[in-house]
Amino acid sequence: MHISIIQVEKLTKKYRKDYGLKSVSFTVDVGEIFGFLGPNGAGKTTTIRLLLHLLPPTSGNIFIFNQDIRTHSYSIRQKCGYLPGDFSVYGHMTAGDFLTYAAHLRKCPLSRITELASRFSFQSSLQQKIKHLSHGTRQKLGIIQTFFHEPDLVILDEPTTGLDPLIRDEFYQFLREYQSKGKTIFFSSHNLPEVEKVCDRVAIIRQGELVALEHLEHLKKKRLRRLILKLKHAIEPFQLPDARLLNHTGLQYEFLLSGDLSALFKNLSTLPLADIIFPEPTLEEVFLVYYKGENDVK
C-alpha cells in the first residue's frame, strides 16, 4: 500500500501575464525518489517554491505529511530539507559557521555535519570563507545543509550542478542509502540520464503543465532514441521498423526510434554497416513522445 507524503491537487500559479503552473496534480509516496523532469523554465522551481510555501498558489492544494501547506508550513519545513538550484549564502562567512548557523536555526546537533563533511570530502573547506569556495564545493556545502538534520522529505532542485563526476556518483549512492532509511526525495532535474540513475518515478513538466507521470521502466519503454547509421557504400532507399528518418547526408542516416528494438536489429543485419551510434537523446526528443502520439512519431 502506497502512503503519500506529498499530495498536489490541481495546483495553479498565475503571475501577472503568464501561468507558472497550470492545474498540476501528482503524489509522491513515502520512501521513493521522485524525479521531476523538465527543461529550464518549465515550472520545476515554481513547483518547489509552492511546495515550500515560498509562493502562495493561485488555486489548488498541497498536502505534505497530510498537512495543508497553507496552515502548517512551519511544522512541514521542520521535517524538510531543501537544496535550491542556485545555492547562495553569505560569502564572507566560513562554511563551518554557516552550517553551525543552520544547525542552530533547526535546533539540531552538529555531530552529523562532521559525518557528512567527511563523506563528501568537505572537511578542509569548513574553515574557508564561502566566497573562496569553487562552485562544486559550494554545492557540497548545500548538500550537507540539506541533509544534516536527517529530514523525512528532501527537496532537491538541480542538485548535481557543478559537482565533478566522482562526487556526483558518490551523491547518487548517498541518495539510495538515504532512501533505504525510509526517507523521501523529490529530485528536480533537466537531465534525463541523471533521473534514470536515481529515480523510481518521474513526472515530466513542460510549460507549466504536467505531461507525464510514469514509473521509470515505463518511461524507458516510451522514450525515443536517436540512431545514426554509417554505411560502407550507397544502397537503395530503405526503411526501418518503428523508426523515422530525420536526416540523410551521403552514407550517413539519422533515425528517431521508438518501440521494440528487436525488430530493428533484425533489419540492421541486412545493411552494409560501417558504424552504429546511439547518441543520448535530448530532452526535447524525450518530450516529443508526450506531445505527439506514438503513432505520429512512427
Place this chain on the structure above:
Amino acid sequence: MMLNKTYFLLIFRLYRGLILFSALFVGFMQFLIVWIFASFDYMPIIEAFLNQLPQQMRVLFSDQFMTYLSIDGAAAFGFNHPLVLLVLGLLTITISSRQIAGESENGILELHLAHPLKRNTFYITLWFALCVILILVILTGLAGSLLSLTLKAKVKLHMVIPLFKIGLNLWLLFVLIMSYSLLISSIEKESSKAGLLSAIITLLFYFIFFLGSIWTFLDRIQFLNIFFYYQPQKHMFQQISLVKNIIVLTLLIIINFYIGLRQFVKRDIP
C-alpha cells in the same frame, strides 16, 4: 516565539563592521562637538562678528539663537548634525534594504524561509534587531557627549535628562525611518531600488524641513514632516513637548511596521 535568537545574532554578525563604525563615528562626533564648545570662549568672537553686521541682519540672530550657542546647545546640536543623521540613515537603510530585498535578489531569503522560520518571526526579529542596533549607536553618542562634559567638568543634571530625551526622540525617528525602509524592502525585489527609494524619501523630508525655516508656506505644513517631530535643540531648552513627538512617531512606526509585516508575509519569494 515572536523572535528568533539565532537570526537576531546573525544580523549583528553580518553587520558588525558597519555597526561598529556608526557607533564610533556618532560617539566621536558628540565628544568632539561638546569638547570644542567647552574648550573655547567663543562668545566674544561671535559678538564681535555680530557687531560687524548691519542692524537688519543682526536681528535675524535672535536671543534664542545665542542660547543655542551654549554647551547645552552644542550637546543637542551634535545629535542634529547632518553627518550624524547621514551615518544613522545609511546604517538603517543599508541593513533594511539588504536583509529583505537584497536577500530575495540573491536567493538567501529563499533558503532562510525554507528553514523552520516563520515569516512574521523573521520580519519581527529583523525589525527588533535594527531597533537594538540603533539604541546601541545612539547610546554611544550619548556616552560621547557625557564623557566630553565630564572631562571638561561641565556635566550638570539639568543637561543629562534632556540629553537622554533627545536620544529617545532620535531613536524613535530612526525606528520610523527603518520601519518604512523595511516596508519598501518588503515590496521591492532589488536591494538597490529599495535602498534608493528609502534614501530619497528620507532626504526629501529632511530638505523640506530645512527649507521650511526660510519658506513660510512650507513652515505651515511642517507638521506633516517626520523631522518636525525631532528638534533636539528645542528639547534641550524645554521648548517642545517630547510626549507629542513620542505619540506621533510611535503611531507612524506602528502603521509602517504593520503594513510592512503584512506585505512581507504575503509576498512571493523571491
